[in-house]
Amino acid sequence: MEQGFILWFTGLSGSGKTTISKALEPELKARGCKVEILDGDVVRTHLSKGLGFSKEDRDTNIRRIGFVAHLLSRNGVAAITAAISPYQAIRDEVRAMEPNFVEIYVKATLEVCESRDVKGLYAKARAGEIKGFTGIDDPYEEPPNPEIICDTERESVGESVKKILTKLELLGYI
């Protein structure tokens, strides 16, 4: 049976989590992995309906993504998650559940993420139209000890992908 694992991307909105995970997917498939990406849109549509933006609801959401990723991983799938997942305690909970857990910190300063503002969310958060937005009026807790850091202010997407693949080879997952 193939070895499954979770690639847990974490980082601010606009840091590059989805971009890197989408570039990574074909590389993993080319190496024979089954891959599922649980990105923000998938999660909001299929897993998170009914949840709001309170601290408790956000924690529930991240735990739920972790649970589904774990179900996939233990059945041999490379489960990629690309939610902001701002709180270390919840990320650590998922890590405790899943032995093959790779935390990838997609790092970019708030200033850079806000200047990218791909989805226009920072503008809305600054205007007060979105409350509790990570980085603006809700904290982002940097991972103290991630397996991988992708510094998207300094690395290209290709460089980040290569770094991740190299780590997965070292870990024996691919």
Added chain:
Amino acid sequence: MEQGFILWFTGLSGSGKTTISKALEPELKARGCKVEILDGDVVRTHLSKGLGFSKEDRDTNIRRIGFVAHLLSRNGVAAITAAISPYQAIRDEVRAMEPNFVEIYVKATLEVCESRDVKGLYAKARAGEIKGFTGIDDPYEEPPNPEIICDTERESVGESVKKILTKLELLGYI
């Protein structure tokens, strides 16, 4: 790659869905299947928190179970669900999403299920302590065309399991 599929048990509370699915699990594993059971407890703990008992929330819950089962199935897992799932329209939605969908109607009359009342839920529903309980004050829609019917008033658990295995062999899933 192994062929995945969804075994979608549906039936009243106390009809025998969980009992049959638990007896089926080792048989499938013995045949080399990867198996995940998404039963009521797993779902309530890990997927449904935040949802209530309105028609809309129940539909969301069933769609969500269907989505997770589908993720597993398309990655080669035998995904077993054992929720009451009373509404045909939502079961048909899941069927439309997943090509390898086997609907198993676990059939027993309300009278029999109520007399079993393993979890004491019918008593609570009759006392008005639980509202919108399927069979009491919320409808159960019998599947008009399930792949399999397990009549638990007339069949033993072993007979139901054998019937399901035979059908899965015919379908070429095991």
